[in-house]
Amino acid sequence: MHAPRAATTWIRHCTLAPVMLLAVLAVLAGSARDSGAAEPADGGSVERGRLLINRYQCGACHTIPGVPLARGNAGPLLAQFGRRSYIAGKIPNTEELLAKWIVSPHSLIANTAMPSMGVTPDDARDMAAYLKSLQ
Numbered sequence: 001m002h003a004p005r006a007a008t009t010w011i012r013h014c015t016l017a018p019v020m021l022l023a024v025l026a027v028l029a030g031s032a033r034d035s036g037a038a039e040p041a042d043g044g045s046v047e048r049g050r051l052l053i054n055r056y057q058c059g060a061c062h063t064i065p066g067v068p069l070a071r072g073n074a075g076p077l078l079a080q081f082g083r084r085s086y087i088a089g090k091i092p093n094t095e096e097l098l099a100k101w102i103v104s105p106h107s108l109i110a111n112t113a114m115p116s117m118g119v120t121p122d123d124a125r126d127m128a129a130y131l132k133s134l135q
């Protein structure tokens, strides 16, 4: 089996072909990761999460980019939270654990100063999607 003539000619003349192929794969892998963070497959909604963070008044304690009234200082700044490796310095920052943290921080760190806010699991999943989208 021969590949079409134009393609073999192109590959023979283009010594950068393997490099370009790797570059394309890297970009594809990167964009897959990015879109996963922004709109996870399980349906967490970034925009709904942003609105919910406002409604639950997380901003009383946290400063959160994209949430205008969130200017609090009692809790940590949540800028670029999607890049953080750990929640509260201890819990791996996966979307699932972040949602769990938002529902019930004490179930993950018994003596944490963050209160449970009466958040439903669905709402927490969307807020986690929003926080993970902050790059």
Ligand code: HEC
Pocket (backbone or CB within 6 Å): 053, 056, 057, 058, 059, 060, 061, 062, 074, 075, 076, 077, 078, 086, 087, 088, 089, 102, 109, 111, 112, 113, 114, 115, 117, 119, 127, 131
């Ligand atoms: C009464 C103040 C208060 C409120 C309200 C509050 N938090 Fe927190 N939050 C904290 C404190 C304090 C910490 C630090 C906890 C620790 O390090 O153990 C924290 C930690 C966090 C962290 C981890 C931050 C980091 O640097 O790793 C996230 C994420 C978070 N809160 C999200 C939320 C969300 C979402 C809401 C709203 C549903 C919310 N918080 C409401 C006080 C608050």
